[in-house]
Amino acid sequence: MDKFVINGGNKLYGEISVSGAKNAAVSIIPAAVLADEPCVIENLPKIKDVSVILAILESMGAKVTRINGDDSKVEIDPRGITSHKVTCEKLVGDMRASYYLLGALLGKFGKAVVPLPGGCSFCERPIDLHLKAFETLGASVNILPSKIELDSEKLEGKPIYFDVVSVGATMNAMLAAVKVPGKTVIDRAAKEPHVVDLANFLNSMGANIKGAGTDVIKIRGVERLHSCTYSIIPDQIEAGTYMAAVAATGGNVLIKDVIPEHLDSITTKLRDTGTIVEEYDESVRVIRENELKSCNVKTMPHPGFPTDMQPQFVALLATANGRSRVMECVWESRFSYIPQLRKMGADIVDNGNVAHIYGKNRLKGTKVRALDLRAGAAMVIAGLAADGLTEISDIKYIERGYEKIIEKLTSIGADIRRVTYKENVEDDDI
Ligand code: EPZ
Secondary structure, three states: OEEEEEEOOOOEEEEEEOOEOHHHHHHHHHHHHHOOOOEEEEOOOOOHHHHHHHHHHHHHOOEEEEOOOOOOOEEEEHHHOOOOEOOOHHHHOOOHHHHHHHHHHHHHHOOEEEEOOOOOOOOOOOOHHHHHHHHHOOOEEEEOOOEEEEEOOOOOOOEEEOOOOOHHHHHHHHHHHOOOOOEEEEEOOOOOHHHHHHHHHHHHOOOEEEOEOEOEEEEEOOOOOOOOEEEOOEOHHHHHHHHHHHHHHOEEEEEEOOOHHHHHHHHHHHHHOOOEEEEOOOEEEEEEOOOOEOOOEEEOOOOOEOHHHHHHHHHHHOOOEOEEEEEOOOOOOOOOOHHHHHHOOOEEEEEOOEEEEEOOOOOEOOEEEOOOHHHHHHHHHHHHHOEOEEEEEOOHHHHOOOOOHHHHHHHOOOOEEEEEOOOOOOOOOO
16 A cells, blocks of 8 residues: 655746546547547547546457556457447446447447446446436436446437436447437536537547537437547646645646647636746646635636645645635535545534635645545645645546656656555554
């Protein structure tokens, strides 16, 4: 079992590069199953979720060639996938996004059997909208205790309306519909950058998808999808996490390989705290010299402020001057990590989906847990800004979404390291 140990208080200076987007990669890799030829995917982040989804495809019969010798650039040849059944329960149970195999296999074979997905569980994460979209296209859905079965005699393009904006359901509907005869119209579609990236990837393979990035996505089914080479967009949330880290510690860092427009809502809120954000073509410079000011944040689907930046911002605002209010409007509850921040001296009162943060200048290092990926990122930010040593356990959650986080933060002056400890060591504080 490993931990991150952070000796807080260092300001951050220098340059850092952002990796490919996790939430795009975990949908684009399953999408490659739909092609009749091999596809090359570049700029994949080297993180656990990517290696797991690649391993799932390999277990299904796909040939994955690691062009650079690692997961950053792969050729996926799906021609060896001859069954609609995914049997590797353990791997599928390791990640949430394995649900994209439902849409991809339904689109390829007209049926699918996939074990129930696992992954970060900061609250109940239903997939009823995904299943409703499959049913609308003509599939029958059978939910068993350990797996989901989809079947169909004939799928047909149809209008799909979502009463809740859902990233996963939008992407799964696209995957299922892309080869289905006729016209599918997804109304109240999610507009996140990774939704657009998946549509761009599918279009590079010959799909006919229009409107991704707007509320209405129109898909004309095509008979076959061909090979392509595609580069994943930069990770909006990884970039935002490092932006928040610099704001929390103070300093001056150029964050490279980003799409600044994807960061607009984060940039706006950082500027509200008095942090300077300069935008360039493919980078942003974050400068924080003065005391942080409080601000209010409300999470919303894109182009609103991303829920996946909410915990990192709560950690940041815990060090700001004055009272901030953060409202979580995407997930029913995503504040379970707040007691961990309180252990570090943060003064936060949460009630339902609202957190009131009474900012303090300094947090104090202590032992905390990474309860999930973004909650873990929040602990890293708090630890970097705190006085003294912060020990973060359960770092597996952090490492499933952030490539080389230790190396990247160390390169800009953070004192953070990974230490191995024996599991039987008494750890009564955690
Ligand atoms: C994606 O999850 C991301 N995961 C999440 O990021 C992110 O928090 C979320 O989108 C919102 O941006 C991946 O892309 C792999 P949703 P997803 O369907 O697609 C409700 C991270 O840290 N809903 O957009 O599962 C749901 O309860 C992860 O990187 C239904 O009611 O989220 C929520 O309130 C965590 N029924 C809202 O929609 C459904 O069938 C948005 O969820 C599906 C969702």
